[in-house]
Amino acid sequence: MGRAGFAGLLVALTLAWTGPALAAGPFANWAAVVVAGDWHAHSGGPSxxxxxxRHDVVGQLERIGFDKANLRxxxxxxERYKDAGLAKSDPEGIYNALVELTAKAPDGCMVYFSSHGAPTGVVVDQKILPPGILGEILNRTCGARPTxxxxxxxxSGVFIPELAQPNRMVLTAARPDRTSFGCGEADRYPYFDDCFLSSAPQARDFPSLAGAVRxxxxxxxxxxxxxxxxxxQLxxxxxxxxxxxxxxxxxPPPKGG
Structure with a gap:
C-alpha cells in the first residue's frame, strides 16, 4: 500500500471511531432527571x-443535546399530563430511575428539581427530601462522574454543603435562609425557572448559564x-x-436569522 493509500485508511478509521461520538454531542450519554415536586401555590391553591x-426544562435539555432515552x-x-414516560414524584422512584439511567448513560448526571422548599430540604409530594438523602442518592448512582x-x-442553599463534591456543580434558587419567588396560582413559572429557561438559549455552557440566571x-x-x-447560590x-x-x-442562531 502506498503512502497516500495508508493516509486515506487512517482518515477513514479516525472518522469511523470519532465521527458518531462527536456528532452526538457532549451530553448524549448523560443521565438526566427532572422533577416537579409539588402542585400547590404558596397560597395553598393549585398551580x-x-x-x-419541568416540561420546558426538559425541552431545553433536549435542545442542548441530552438524549430523550436517557431522561426521566x-x-x-x-396522570394529568401526557408527557412520555412521566412518573410519580417520589424519592425512591427518582433513585431507581438514576440507577437505570446511569447504567446505560455513564458520562454524566443532570438533576433538576422545581418545587417548594424548607430549611430542611425540598418538597417532593408533600414530603421533605433532605440534603443528606439526595446526597446519598447521587453518591450511589452518579458517583464520581460529572454531575x-x-x-x-x-x-435550597441548604443543599450545597451536603452536595458539594469536586465533580459537581450545584445551582440553587436561594440562600439557605431565604425564600425564592414566583410560586403563585397565576405564575407560569417560579422566577428562578423562568430565568433558567430564558437564559439557556444564549448560554455557552452551564457556568455561563448559572451566571445569567443569577x-x-x-x-x-x-x-x-x-x-x-x-x-x-452556586x-x-x-x-x-x-x-x-x-x-x-x-x-444559538443569530438574532433575526
Missing part, C-alpha cells in the same frame, strides 16, 4: 408553575419589589470547573 417548569420526568400528578444539580426552591433573578426581584433578595467543584467549558451548548 401549574412547577410542572410547566417526575410529577406529583402524572450538575439545579434546585429551584425556597431555602443576574436575571436579581433583576426580576428588583423589578417586582421582592425582598429580601433570594440570592441564588458551587462548582475544582475537578469539574476546568471540564465544564468542554461541555459546550449548541451555538
Amino acid at each position: 401549574e408553575a412547577f410542572d410547566n417548569a 420526568q417526575f410529577s406529583v400528578r402524572p 450538575v444539580v439545579v434546585i429551584s426552591a425556597c431555602f 443576574a436575571c433573578v436579581a433583576a426580576r426581584e428588583i423589578k417586582e419589589g421582592m425582598t429580601p433578595p433570594s440570592e441564588p 458551587f462548582i467543584g475544582p475537578q469539574l470547573r476546568p471540564m465544564l467549558p468542554l461541555y459546550a451548548f449548541p451555538t
